[in-house]
Amino acid sequence: MATEKSTELVFNPKLNLVTNIPDIQFEIQANVPYHFKFFNHNEDCESTLVQVLDRFLLHLDIIFLRDSLLAALRESITNAVKANSKRLYFKLANANINDESDYKEKMNSFKTDYLRNRTEFESKLEANGYQVVVSFIHGKDFLKIRVMNNTSIAKEEANRIKTRIEKSKLYNDLSEAFMDSADDTEGAGLGLIMTFLMLKNDGLGSNPFRFESAENKTMITFDIPLKVTQSNFQLQKADTILKEIDNLPTFPKAISDIQSAIDKPNSSIQDIAEMIKRDISLSANILRLSNSASFRRGNKVETLDRAIQMIGLKELQSILYSLGTKQILEDKFPSFQYIWDKSNESAFYAKLVGQKMNLSKETMNSLVSAALLHDIGEIILLSIEKDKMGNIQNYSNSKELSSALSMEESAFGITHTKLGSMVSEKWQFPDLFTKAMEYHHRPLLVEDTYKNIVFPIYLSDMMIRINLQESKASEIPIEVLKHCKIFSHSEFQSFRARSQELFSKD
Ligand SMILES: [Fe+2]
Ligand SMILES: [Fe+2]
Secondary structure (H helix, E strand, O other), X not given: OHHHHHOOOEEEOOOOEEEOOOOOOOOXXXXXXXXXXXXXXXXXXXXXXXXXXXXXXXXXXXXXXXXHHXXXXXXXXXXXXXXXXXXXXXXXXXXXXXXXXXXXXXHHHHHHHHHHOXXXXXXOOOOOOOOEEEEEXXXXXXXXXXXXXXXXXXXXXXXXXXXHHHHHHHOOOHHHHHHHHHOOOOOOOHHHHHHHHHHHHHHHOOOOEEEEEEOOEEEEEXXXXXXXXXXXXXXXXXXXXXXXXHHOOOOOHHHHHHHHHXXXXXXXXXXXXXXXXXXXXXXXXXXXXXXXXXXXXXXXXXOXXXXXXHHOHHHXXXXXXXXXXXXXXXXXXXXXXXXXXXXXXXXXXXXXXXXXXXXXXXXXXXXXXXXXXXXXXXXHHHHHOHHXXXXXXXXXXXXXXXXXXXXXXXXXXXXXXXXXXXXXXXXXXXXXXXXXXXXXXXXXXXXXXXXXXXXXXXXXXXXXXXXXOOOOHHHOOHHHHHHOOOOOHHHHHHHHHHHHHHHHHO
């Protein structure tokens, strides 16, 4: 029967994995589990993991869990592969992992040997039959995701994991976990604790996963009720951060006056230039912008009139949102310049994506401005929570997590995306800016109307992260690529490389 067939695991050349998934666009059916099997955490396994997870979360309408679940699953897979490697290591060294003195002695050399020769080591897992199976199982009101490896765990390891999980329950937030792990010479277990806190914060309750071991298998299971809702209790913690937003001045009137002047049908470039000239720093910023990578065509622009001509009145109107923002945030927040530079690069890439999509001129105008503005929340968060943000970024970069949103949430009670959108609302920016700020790391959550803005910005951000080797292309949802007229991950990779070259030439 059909169900019997679907649980049979066979090699699928398209996924390059042993699985019962016939096609990655598989239809999701309740009570039909999906499994895939692999030996080390390679590109094929990663790309299948991301795509299967997206399929389920979208289908079940819980895509807001993507960030934390992806982090959790990667952590679990890494641990499972590592546990298998450890068995292999003991086997090759003819040592008994269940013998306490053998364990202590061999573990020291394992840590250095494994880190040093990880790839070589992991390539032997398959020949020795050490495997990992990931399963997605869903019923009427739950989704279960299980990561299982085929070795039993030593008593000492099991105890350590259980202690970590118990410890996680005591932390109120991520910063406590960071503080605690600072004294922990091995830095061990932080991943598991993070996972725990992120999932708990995303509404999965106080026991978001189960850890079990039995003869010849060890597994971690994530139990996700489908009625999960993101809890808001964290917001109280964000009080001091929210005060910063209250204390921000209103949007500069001089600038919104220029914006309304542009709206009048009979206003000319000269009229507008006159208004702008009254503000020296604004004039300088417009001139600088017209010479930046996103606008520059040909020779250096020297006069304001020419700069406005180059940018165009309509586009200038939308650019003025970011220039007004610059005026307010530049001196107040030390992280301004760093994010501003990054956002300029993002605007450049977003424009290239927009061109590929054949967006209308009007949408392109909004896209560039939205890209310049999308991380203003990060300017604020990075400036007032420098140390904690540093910890989060280091951690998420080392794990190649595309976004540290769940971690921000568990550390501060608020994310830079939410903060940004609050500022945008305070200054009465157009909705599409607000949406770009809120959804640029969680593009699958945005309403259809805003996809043309949010998707290119998300991709531009990913391009920057991949250039810095902080993320992998495989985690980009294929839906997003397709919407942007990019039809595969490899096409995206060559597009990214070309764009990077163009940017560095500029
Ligand atoms: Fe961001
Ligand atoms: Fe960004």
